[in-house]
Amino acid sequence: MNTQQRSEQYVATTYARFPVTFTHGKGSLLWDDTGKEYIDLGSGIAVNTLGHADEAWAAAIHAQLLQVAHTSNLYYTAPQAELAQTLCTRTGMSRVFFSNSGAEANECMIKTARKRGAGRSTIVTLEGSFHGRTIATLTATGQPAMHGDFAPLPAGFKYAKPNDIADLQAKLDDSCCAVMMELVQGESGVLNLNKDYVQAVAQLCKENNLLLLVDEVQTGNGRCGSLFAWQQFGVSPDIASTAKGLAAGLPLGATMFAASTCNVLGHGSHGSTFGGNPACCAAALHVLNRLDDALLADVQAKGEAIRTALQDHPGVKSISGMGLMLGIETVRPAKDIAADCLAQGVALLTAKDKVRLLPALNIPMQQLQQGIDVLVKFL
Numbered sequence: 369m370n371t372q373q374r375s376e377q378y379v380a381t382t383y384a385r386f387p388v389t390f391t392h393g394k395g396s397l398l399w400d401d402t403g404k405e406y407i408d409l410g411s412g413i414a415v416n417t418l419g420h421a422d423e424a425w426a427a428a429i430h431a432q433l434l435q436v437a438h439t440s441n442l443y444y445t446a447p448q449a450e451l452a453q454t455l456c457t458r459t460g461m462s463r464v465f466f467s468n469s470g471a472e473a474n475e476c477m478i479k480t481a482r483k484r485g486a487g488r489s490t491i492v493t494l495e496g497s498f499h500g501r502t503i504a505t506l507t508a509t510g511q512p513a514m515h516g517d518f519a520p521l522p523a524g525f526k527y528a529k530p531n532d533i534a535d536l537q538a539k540l541d542d543s544c545c546a547v548m549m550e551l552v553q554g555e556s557g558v559l560n561l562n563k564d565y566v567q568a569v570a571q572l573c574k575e576n577n578l579l580l581l582v583d584e585v586q587t588g589n590g591r592c593g594s595l596f597a598w599q600q601f602g603v604s605p606d607i608a609s610t611a612k613g614l615a616a617g618l619p620l621g622a623t624m625f626a627a628s629t630c631n632v633l634g635h636g637s638h639g640s641t642f643g644g645n646p647a648c649c650a651a652a653l654h655v656l657n658r659l660d661d662a663l664l665a666d667v668q669a670k671g672e673a674i675r676t677a678l679q680d681h682p683g684v685k686s687i688s689g690m691g692l693m694l695g696i697e698t699v700r701p702a703k704d705i706a707a708d709c710l711a712q713g714v715a716l717l718t719a720k721d722k723v724r725l726l727p728a729l730n731i732p733m734q735q736l737q738q739g740i741d742v743l744v745k746f747l
């Protein structure tokens with residue numbers, strides 16, 4: 369039995385996988401078990417911020433593993449405290465709760481909004497959003513097709529149309545405690561929210577004593593060309609969640625609280641066994657140190673370079689996204705393009721009917737160009 373057969377027999381059947389078994393990588397290159405080389409333009413769905421097998425990243429984790437990898441949250445550890453301080457200093461947030469994934473970071477955001485709502489429990493999210501796979505975050509996800517099999521779903525969620533402030537206004541009532549959204553909707557096809565809309569939502573929240581909850585699980589950690597996307601929208605969330613690229617390949621979620629919400633959760637309100645363990649926090653600290661202004665400017669420049677290379681191609685209908693989170697609406701079906709590119713040694717993603725690019729933030733320009741050249745061939 370080879371790996372793919374073994375996986376098909378023994379791993380739960382939740383994933384439709386490409387027929388490729390990756391064995392190792394270096395930077396933005398990956399190799400499969402036949403020795404074939406690939407350029408990685410998906411980075412593990414926006415996770416491998418620094419590419420594969422980054423030596424300084426691995427060394428930071430290795431050093432921490434040889435000190436202490438886990439202690440439980442009943443004790444203090446330096447990497448967790450330093451990571452929380454770094455996140456707060458670089459965002460203006462006040463406190464951080466650590467977990468292991470995006471869904472958990474969002475669960476914490478939902479629990480905090482409900483507790484602070486003190487009886488007001490409804491959270492308005494946006495149609496087409498994606499917030500995770502747990503029962504509450506699945507319900508927050510504004511895609512009814514994903515809800516069907518899992519009833520009964522928890523009460524207390526409503527959905528408004530993205531980029532339509534009148535629709536949001538119409539959905540608000542006395543039961544609402546918060547509005548929750550991604551600033552660029554990732555999974556549902558890389559849909560940008562307009563800056564005017566986001567600012568109007570923030571204003572509406574202020575006027576109605578609602579919390580603004582921003583899901584930066586995918587858009588955060590430099591992906592959109594600023595440390596967090598909200599920093600380019602001129603708004604300040606009351607709570608923001610992140611995960612994916614934060615530790616660049618180890619599981620870590622973070623829920624960041626502004627001063628308005630930083631003391632809502634008290635002792636015993638919430639917790640996690642693994643969340644914020646020193647090994648994952650050492651990885652994230654290293655990632656944040658690497659995400660300096662120069663790298664963030666580079667993310668913007670590479671995003672622009674991709675747009676320039678693709679925007680006038682007759683096989684491209686439109687390009688959406690920010691920084692190195694891009695969605696390309698194509699004439700040919702996106703799934704066919706992804707399969708053709710993979711066969712030619714370029715691993716890229718799709719989101720709904722778009723080709724989706726989420727390369728490592730430090731992908732060398734030459735490899736990016738090579739990958740785009742292959743994509744262009746199959747447009």
Ligand SMILES: *Cc1c(COP(=O)(O)O)cnc(C)c1O
Binds near residue numbers: 474498587612
């Ligand atoms: C991926 C994603 C999640 C879920 O993260 P997991 O780590 O898979 O639980 C939540 N929100 C957004 C915006 C995401 O892109």
